[in-house]
Amino acid sequence: MAVKNDAPYKKGDVFTVRIEDIGNDGEGIGKVDGYTLFIKDAVIGDLVKASIMKSKKNYAYAHLDEVIEPSKDRVTPLCPVSRACGGCQIQNLSYEKQLEFKAGKVRNNLIRLGGFDADFIEGIMEPAIGMVDDEVAVSRGTTKESGIPAHFRYRNKAQFPIGTGKDGKPIAGFYAGRTHAIIPVEDCFLGVEENKDILDAVLNHMEKNKIPAYDEKTGKGLVRHVLIRKGFTSGELMVCLVINAKSAKAFPKTEQLVDKLKAIPGMKSISINLNSKNTNVILGDELETIWGEDSITDTLCGIEFSISPLSFYQVNPVQTEKLYGTAVDYAGLTGNETVWDLYCGIGTISLSMAKNAGHVYGVEVIPQAIDNARDNAKNNNINNATFYVGKAEEVLPAFYEGKLGAEVEDSREKALHPDVIVVDPPRKGCDKDCLDTMLKMSPDRIVYVSCDSATLARDLRILVDGGYELKRVRPCDMFPNTIHIETVVLLTKA
């Protein structure tokens, strides 16, 4: 049967086109006689030569062959593999324009997906909080290099997939965009400089002892990922090797590798995580510390946090302080409020708020993160925080229906009708049962911290239809050079 192809152009057709817009994934958008071309790595304002890779009736994906006339907003990427690597999508766009693009994305999603009025959103949106060069030099804990702009080397965590190179030697790097092919990069410019020293040690050890990298296709091989975290304030380093095995003993000559790693200044914790599942999920549930501590510490907003390899911890500490500062500001705390912090991780937002609240209840699904949260409260002498392990969409309804106790029974009434509920869900947003219970609990204010403005828009629509008013919206750039953007939103009871 013949396949009908209505596309006016075919693969290989070449065009010269001016880039007029930027798509959701950071790609450049140009038009040829009303026909749309999506061109990855082309920057708004560029004049480019591009060839069609895949064409449809109304649009095509084209390859950037040549920049004929660079846009005034185009910059030279610091990273030599920025085009091949899927980690950064907009490193070639000036930082100022990156922020503009991200704020625009939040605005568009609220309007298109949330069904909010464009003028209304325009009126309440506050400017995106970006990274500022002067603030960063010391706080990111970098000592070796200077003169690198603030929007690089900001990540305190990296998870490098391990694979096998063409020459058979082990490699570490990042996935190419939309694939699972590993682009070798040991020194990613978003991460800390120690990443390279650590990966060198691991890869050398693997090569010397003929330890095979894991192969996703066959499910064979041992080393899957290396997770590295650095406390920017404490300078402490954590390494976690994720291996395809049922026991940490399956990793050969651990002591030799430990000897190399512990010599790296700042090393505090070395662990092995077991993951023998055929899955995209990086970490398995089982963890064994093979040297040093189970957790590292770091200080945020004046509070010391203990962080285990399995716990979520914001990756950009400089911006996290501004993000939490905005959330605390939106929460409008005066000292007596009852606050729920849903999706609380290791309790970072809960404890930042506890100082100015009556009582804070945190809910989080990862048990190790809740262990950290409880320790964090104790270590910082914070006594007015209670943490529950479980899914927000299960714990909150259970509490509401009286199936879960409050810390102090006479505070139960207050917890049922809190002053503030904060949510900070993963990208998929909040579960409907969670939102419904929030509406029943009817807090005065809801502070929504979101890392995906599409699911944010969907959830805000539910909350607004349920009787809340959208008051403030502020994007905060936690992930420079990528298309991702965090947003803090304030809703009040209408």
Ligand code: SAH
């Ligand atoms: N507020 C914290 C964590 C935010 S990330 C911080 O700023 O550090 C989102 C957190 O939600 C993660 O810790 C994740 O483990 C947790 N999580 C994911 N699904 C969940 C669910 N259904 N219920 C509760 N927590 C969940």
